[in-house]
Amino acid sequence: xxxxxxxxxxxxxxxxxxxxxxxxxxxxxxxxxxxxxxxxxxxxxxxxxxxxxxxxxxxxxxxxxxxxxxxxxxxxxxxxxxxxxxxxxxxxxxxxxxxxxxxxxxxxxxxxxxxxxxxxxxxxxxxxxxxxxxxxxxxxxxxxxxxxxxxxxxxxxxxxxxxxxxxxxxxxxxxxxxxxxxxxxxxxxxxxxxxxxxxxxxxxxxxxxxxxxxxxxxxxxxxxxxxxxxxxxxxxxxxxxxxxxxxxxxxxxxxxxxxxxxxxxxxxxxxxxxxxxxxxxxxxxxxxxxxxxxxxxxxxxxxxxxxxxxxxxxxxxxxxxxxxxxxxxxxxxxxxxxxxxxxxxxxxxxxxxxxxxxxxxxxxxxxxxxxxxxxxxxxxxxxxxxxxxxxxxxxxxxxxxxxxxxxxxxxxxxxxxx
RNA sequence: GUGGGUGUAGCUCAGUUGGCAGAGCACUAGGUUGUGGCCCUGGUUGCCGCGGGUUCGAGCCCCGUCACUCACCCCA
Numbered sequence: 001x002x003x004x005x006x007x008x009x010x011x012x013x014x015x016x017x018x019x020x021x022x023x024x025x026x027x028x029x030x031x032x033x034x035x036x037x038x039x040x041x042x043x044x045x046x047x048x049x050x051x052x053x054x055x056x057x058x059x060x061x062x063x064x065x066x067x068x069x070x071x072x073x074x075x076x077x078x079x080x081x082x083x084x085x086x087x088x089x090x091x092x093x094x095x096x097x098x099x100x101x102x103x104x105x106x107x108x109x110x111x112x113x114x115x116x117x118x119x120x121x122x123x124x125x126x127x128x129x130x131x132x133x134x135x136x137x138x139x140x141x142x143x144x145x146x147x148x149x150x151x152x153x154x155x156x157x158x159x160x161x162x163x164x165x166x167x168x169x170x171x172x173x174x175x176x177x178x179x180x181x182x183x184x185x186x187x188x189x190x191x192x193x194x195x196x197x198x199x200x201x202x203x204x205x206x207x208x209x210x211x212x213x214x215x216x217x218x219x220x221x222x223x224x225x226x227x228x229x230x231x232x233x234x235x236x237x238x239x240x241x242x243x244x245x246x247x248x249x250x251x252x253x254x255x256x257x258x259x260x261x262x263x264x265x266x267x268x269x270x271x272x273x274x275x276x277x278x279x280x281x282x283x284x285x286x287x288x289x290x291x292x293x294x295x296x297x298x299x300x301x302x303x304x305x306x307x308x309x310x311x312x313x314x315x316x317x318x319x320x321x322x323x324x325x326x327x328x329x330x331x332x333x334x335x336x337x338x339x340x341x342x343x344x345x346x347x348x349x350x351x352x353x354x355x356x357x358x359x360x361x362x363x364x365x366x367x368x369x370x371x372x373x374x375x376x377x378x379x380x381x382x383x384x385x386x387x388x389x390x391x392x393x394x395x396x397x398x399x400x401x402x403x404x405x406x407x408x409x410x411x412x413x414x415x416x417x418x
Numbered sequence: 419g420u421g422g423g424u425g426u427a428g429c430u431c432a433g434u435u436g437g438c439a440g441a442g443c444a445c446u447a448g449g450u451u452g453u454g455g456c457c458c459u460g461g462u463u464g465c466c467g468c469g470g471g472u473u474c475g476a477g478c479c480c481c482g483u484c485a486c487u488c489a490c491c492c493c494a
Contacts, residue, residue: 367455395454
């Protein structure tokens, strides 16, 4: 038997209703906030991700699905969506007609990590990005929109963490102060953190090894090093969140893993996913558009882990399951022939209809109708055919009505819709 | 990449010191000749993950391997 690839999964019909519900809720909400959908390809030149995500990140170093195509160009299955959206923004010169663009996209990402709960090698994200707006109001609104989605989906057990990473103006000062501290505590740090303290000291703040946490417990907070502009920006974001009654906490450990983030960064965490606490994360990346060859345009965005969201959204499956309205129990060849024609008409009339073509006994057809939770069973047997009628049984009340075969579909429609 | 746990019927899982491969659910037929759910009776379902080894004999012991899973790392 051929099995699916390690770390990949099938989303089965039993689950897809929930996925659709979440996707539809997100689409409707984002469209109301002025976002429009963009659908970039899943395959891009490797260079795009190297330049946007950063050479020194784990994603680029060891998690990308990269391979040469027949011409020898290095291609990569996207490990995240932002790079592609930025590339598209630049390539199509979207900034020219109107630099302010709000876009969302939903689709699969690929990272070759060791699979575990809430982490797959092909996983799905809902992304939203805003270009051309530097204002902190946009930051706060984006966070509000994200929180609202979770509320609409009745997700409890989640909380918002925010932080500011500063800008090229103020981050070097903080980085220097942090590096000095790390240097002095080097012997307390784990191996990874010793390596990190040279390449990306911010990441040490995120380490979960107890001795490392201890070492950085009194580390300087980036918030204390923000330049006046960044500090004012961060203040406004918080102020507006408070005004909008969005509950959040400032988390100075919140250091995003991707190189391109600046200023506001945020994450939605949950306790319901084992070791995977982040369900959604995002932040501002004011330098990325320019870094990828576009004009200097600010931008901010977030990504929601759709697989993870699906796991924590619990909905009444009954309300999501689609039951057939009418189940046609046809007996004998002639009954089946008639049923086939009528079912096509009923389906086209928007009435969910199923037929059992097996020719088995009425009892087994009734059992099946019950199993698929049909609202009505239409019985087409010998005696009905003789009389030129069919019997419609209400499966809940057990009431049965007889319908003439003349104008059957029309009469059923009016009966069912009344 | 590193560690722990688990692989037996479609599903959930038993399986004794190594001795005929099991249960519940599901499926199916009948009890009820053309009427579902509850009940009763019968029936179908297995490369015991895969490969090797030990043994008269392996689902069980040993070695290897693969998969799943949880965790580390990192992230959504």
